[in-house]
Amino acid sequence: MLTCRDLAQTLASDYLDDQLSWRQRLGVRFHLLICEHCRRFVHQLALVRGLLARRPEPPPAESEVKALAGRLYHQHQSRTGHPHE
Amino acid sequence: MEDYGAGDAGLFDPGRFLGDGHWAQEPLLWHDQSPEALLSHEDFRECLEQVLDSLPEAQRSVLTLREYQGLELEQICNILSISAANVRVLLHRARAKVYAMVDQFEETGAC
Numbered sequence: 001m002l003t004c005r006d007l008a009q010t011l012a013s014d015y016l017d018d019q020l021s022w023r024q025r026l027g028v029r030f031h032l033l034i035c036e037h038c039r040r041f042v043h044q045l046a047l048v049r050g051l052l053a054r055r056p057e058p059p060p061a062e063s064e065v066k067a068l069a070g071r072l073y074h075q076h077q078s079r080t081g082h083p084h085e
Numbered sequence: 086m087e088d089y090g091a092g093d094a095g096l097f098d099p100g101r102f103l104g105d106g107h108w109a110q111e112p113l114l115w116h117d118q119s120p121e122a123l124l125s126h127e128d129f130r131e132c133l134e135q136v137l138d139s140l141p142e143a144q145r146s147v148l149t150l151r152e153y154q155g156l157e158l159e160q161i162c163n164i165l166s167i168s169a170a171n172v173r174v175l176l177h178r179a180r181a182k183v184y185a186m187v188d189q190f191e192e193t194g195a196c
Contacts, residue, residue: 003102003106004102004106004107005107008102010177012177013173013177013180014177017151017158019158037112041112044115044184045184048180049152049180050119050120051123051183054120055124055130055153
């Protein structure tokens with residue numbers, strides 16, 4: 001019989017990623033029907049997944065911005081032949 | 086890539102469960118029940134970046150490829166040259182760490 005520990009420590013992620021066999025999936029679904037605590041845990045673990053998917057992209061590092069600015073500057077120069085317009 | 090973060094506690098802490106496998110204490114019910122609600126807190130966004138930065142490289146790579154880039158597990162296996170079983174373990178450990186951070190934030194307002 002599947003326990004809360006089994007679910008929280010190994011099966012919950014695989015359940016959300018649809019990586020379980022039909023037998024395991026059935027076991028998890030049955031457990032979730034009878035266990036409010038695990039329902040809460042799986043719901044909140046799914047929320048963590050959504051959280052990471054919606055996380056705003058961190059601003060680029062200063063060095064990346066400078067490198068991009070440098071590339072754009074050189075492209076502009078090569079097209080116009082002028083350092084500034 | 087050999088760092089699977091095997092020593093992580095968090096949700097793997099045996100103290101969270103009774104001998105019979107039931108929760109020793111019920112999981113905390115979070116006040117914020119949507120990603121948008123959590124991400125609306127500036128402090129929370131900082132905590133999220135901190136916990137992602139603190140993950141072992143292998144866990145962070147798998148988590149980023151799966152959740153941020155939206156790749157399938159098989160694609161992640163190919164990119165990182167690791168087995169499907171390892172991808173699944175790394176992914177669960179990384180999610181568990183983020184889960185533990187959210188738990189802490191919801192309980193204390195800090196991480």
